[in-house]
């Protein structure tokens with residue numbers, strides 16, 4: 382396409398704040414507008430980040446100048462926002478999840494197919510070092526045939542930032558993509574069936590009464606087993622009431638026929654079967670210094686190191702060695718800007734801007750966004766049915782993606 386992007390941020394909330402400066406700085410971006418239902422929030426963006434105000438989302442959709450929408454609205458309303466953007470001929474960068482209904486995910490895929498527009502789901506965990514490590518080793522063949530993995534996203538309900546909004550009572554698996562993306566992207570596969578159980582709220586939180594939310598949801602945490610298209614199995618945990626803090630999104634175990642990876646706190650271990658001897662023997666590699674952020678590695682001798690890890694000290698700091706190649710392709714205009722969520726923000730912004738500028742679907746496209754979102758949506762139904770095994774629809778994948 383090779384035309385600079387004029388973008389509009391929709392939703393000037395807590396998360397968008399971390400992206401406004403990055404989009405403003407990207408060399409492929411001409412101008413960034415911002416709007417919010419609460420005008421003062423858009424004014425705050427103008428004053429702090431230099432974005433221009435556009436009064437409403439509808440105005441942004443109608444503007445011929447704007448060619449991309451940056452969706453940072455609340456989690457459960459993405460389907461409608463994104464479908465309207467694609468129908469208006471705009472490229473879309475969307476915070477996760479893709480949508481809260483399976484049909485909406487299907488419609489987004491259909492619109493992208495029909496129009497050739499870029500839809501990019503900005504899943505931060507795709508660039509989490511543990512996910513990158515499993516991808517790298519899986520690609521090399523280290524694990525052999527994939528057997529089983531477990532990934533999780535822990536975020537306690539009282540500090541996730543929902544407050545008393547409608548989002549509070551939503552089923553945790555309506556927001557499944559941190560966990561699913563990490564494990565599914567490692568093998569580039571998808572779920573074919575799910576079975577899910579949940580932990581119902583016992584604290585009497587009114588948001589988790591069946592009539593206290595829009596989803597008749599009583600579960601504050603959900604755990605899903607997924608049968609995968611490659612013959613393996615994955616367990617995904619979305620916990621909002623848990624005796625754990627950080628790391629909060631990670632792959633805790635990833636196993637194939639030849640090797641296994643395990644992670645806890647700050648320790649990443651790769652165990653490989655030793656095929657050079659008749660005896661049962663494995664080799665162990667501690668790959669923590671390669672997978673942990675550089676600042677964390679530098680602090681590993683400190684007495685309170687593990688406690689600081691468990692309190693999230695290095696979630697917003699430096700890149701990890703495994704991210705070096707990706708970091709090297711970032712524009713110099715990003716130098717000095719903060720890149721949150723394990724350094725993923727800059728990489729996601731760059732992926733989207735390049736995809737639109739070059740006219741090429743990104744890796745985190747509509748098809749993969751559906752593969753990371755839909756299993757969670759189906760699992761919510763399974764959970765309501767006491768764990769009934771349900772099939773997961775798949776919207777395919779174009780050959781060139």
Ligand SMILES: NC(=O)c1ccc[n+]([C@@H]2O[C@H](COP(=O)([O-])OP(=O)(O)OC[C@H]3O[C@@H](n4cnc5c(N)ncnc54)[C@H](O)[C@@H]3O)[C@@H](O)[C@H]2O)c1
Nearest residue numbers: 392393394395396416417418438453454455456476477505
């Ligand atoms: N690691 C991650 O990937 C990550 C982390 C945090 C949040 N998020 C995502 O970011 C998004 C925003 O989260 P947040 O915590 O900033 O929410 P928030 O509630 O702080 O902000 C959402 C904003 O969207 C605005 N809005 C809603 N509909 C609108 C419309 N039609 N036009 C204009 N503005 C509208 C609201 O007024 C609100 O200010 C969510 O989708 C969430 O899933 C992702």
